[in-house]
Amino acid sequence: MKNYSDYPDDSAPYSRTRRPIKKRKRLKLRLIITALLVLTIGGITIDSNTRIQVEYPVIQVAKPLGSFDGYSVAVVSDVHNKQFGRESEKLLRLISDAKPDMIAVTGDLIDGKGQIPRAVELAKKLLEIAPVYFISGNHEFATKEHRDLFQALRDIGVVVLRNQIDRIYAEGDSGEHITIVGIDDPQGPADMKTPAQVFAQLTDDDRAGLVLTLVHRNFYLRDFAPLGTDVILCGHAHGGVVRLPFLPQGIWAQTGFFPKETGGLFTYGSTSMYVSRGLGNVYGIPRFMNNPHLPVVILKGA
Ligand SMILES: [Fe+2]
Structure with a gap:
């Protein structure tokens, strides 16, 4: 044992x-x-998809802007039919608090069929805050309901620019004005005017003042700068959807992985392009560390 x-x-x-x-x-x-x-x-993830980030970037223009010095534009881009609070009251309150002189809706307001009524309701409330300008995104054309949307927006007083220009005049009869150039997304009709043809309509008078271009996609800075625009406002890339602290441009956009110039201010010569990271989601992919973005750009003259 x-x-x-x-x-x-x-x-x-x-x-x-x-x-x-x-x-x-x-x-x-x-x-x-x-x-x-x-x-x-x-x-x-919840925060990145619900809390709107408001920014007030100052864009320096290489011209005197006279009465338009300090003019502010709220950029409402890539809503994709999303609502922020009941009937988007959160978004509307933020825009109202910013007191913009103008609201630019830079495309992808809708991205599916049957979404026009909600888009029109939002636009009606935006019009109570400031004049609203709209240009198309790729998703409007993809719905095939773009014509109905454009007409519905025009009917309530939104200025829908389809390869067209419009002038905003200062008070009084000085004739002082800024010029808005609205470019359709290339997803539109094949026979539409080219950007060069649209810019060719600018008069010398227009070019003496601010030329502000609204276009959906974020990669026309080098193409449009030589055509004579001072400022470009756009969206489309959704800030690269997923952003990480060591990757300033985000991970993915509809153009592919690691896209460039997906959010913020970029310059080329004397032209500035401000890219909104947009408000909504594309294909239901959630944002990450890339909050819905509401830039209210302030235009300052020389
Ligand atoms: Fe979009």
Whole structure:
């Protein structure tokens, strides 16, 4: 018969019970870490898709702007039929608080069939705040309901520019004005005017003042600058959808991975382009660390 002292290590009989305790502890720790990660990522994702970030970027224009110095434009881009609060009251309150001189809706207001009534309701409320200008995005044309949308917006007083220009005059009879150039998305009719043909309609008088171009996509800075625009306002890229602190341009846009110039101010010569990161979502892909974006640009003259 063996004595206890025959065992080389008297802890050996207990090792079978100690291991499961360690395992259970490790499992508990893993569960806690996983839960914290899920909560953190979930919290950031909810915030990234619901809390609107308002910005007031100043765009310096290389011309005197006279009465229009300090003119402000709220850029409402890429709504994609999304609502912020009941009937978008959160978005409307933020725009109203910003007191813009003009609201530019730069495309992708809708992205599916049957969405026109909601878009028109939003536009009606925007019109109570400031004059509203609208240009098409790629998704309006994709719905095939674009003509009905454009007409419905015109009927309530929105200025829908389809490769057209419009002038906003200062009070009084000085004739001082700024010129808005509205470019249709290339997804539109094949026989539409080219941007060069649209810009060719600008008079010398127009070119002496501010020329403000509204276009949906974010990659026309180098094409449009030589045509004589001072400022371009656009959206389309949704800020690259997923943004990480070490990747300033985001991960994905409809043009592919790691797109460039997806949000913020870019310049080429004397032309500035401000890219909104948009408000809604494309193809239902949630944003991450890239909140819905409401830029209210302030135009300052030389
Ligand atoms: Fe979009």
